Amino acid sequence: MPRSIFSVLIALLALLATSCGTDLRDPDQEKKYEGPFRETANVLTLYSDSAKVMVRLQSPMQEDYENGDVVFPDGIDVEFLEEGERVTSTLRANYGKQERNKDLYLVRGNVIVHNLQKQEKLETEELYWNKAKAQIYTDKFVKITTPEEILMGHGLEANQDFSNYRIKKVTGVFSLKE
Template sequence: MKIRGWLYLFSLTITIAGAGCQKELKDPDKEVKYTGPVMENKDVFTLYSDSAKLMIRMKAPVQQEFEKGDGVFPKGFYVEFFQQSGKITSTMRADYGKQTKGSELYFAKGDVQVHNILKGEKLETEELYWDRRRRKIYTDKFVKITTPNRVVTGQGLQSDQNFDNYTIKKITGVFDIEE
């Protein structure tokens, strides 16, 4: 009788332990993977210089970095461009931005605005690319340029990053501003 009790207890223990080990292994390729940012910085302030002269000052409330190294500015960014003398020539702002890893190419979208402070001109568009290495901005989207005495609309634009020398690909309207 004692042996039967021990056998019963041993069988029960083995059954309980065996049931606990029956956890099903999951295929890692079928698991939901995290795709969000791996790093997030707040109140980002970046300076770019050339020969110890400040050329670009960039600010963003939030910058996120993803696993592949792409940088995203989900709350937008603001950029100031400087002359060699240190004077601000132009500014650029956007509601959202993205920088592709390994390149100096930025994508801006939302309410994108570029101001040439020296000429008093303003560019407005919904999407814009900024190639920091080549110092160019461009878009294929609708653009509106406001000068002190004229508003020009069109489709597509290429310019230097200071918005000093630009070309509108297809002009759709020219409106003189009356004083």
């Protein structure tokens, strides 16, 4: 009887020894997950200054990443407010990304900026919004429609509410008046 217990113990030890083979891997060599650590649906973010809402950002989906970046894969709608009450301009795009360490937003895909007071509209495919400097800019093709004309060109610098802007290289001006 004691001999059979000894044989069973030897068999178990042999089984354990073979199962602990070269299965150990260096965790630093393993591929790490690079996707979002958090997803939030129906996001509403308010940016204020002196307790007055200055910017209202909405998105159907927000993805937060380990490095602090935030991605809006399903689009982004931004409203710029004056005195925390009245919307002066809007920015809409199919995709958005915020680089947290630079406080810089990149928006892409059917980007439209409306200045509601001046009734002017900017259309482009890619635009940067520097929230800290309250500026928007791009090096891509732009089309600006005003009540009197259509302006086209490459590159643009403007304040974030799109009340003042400068096209870097104008390629066309078309009058809408008869």
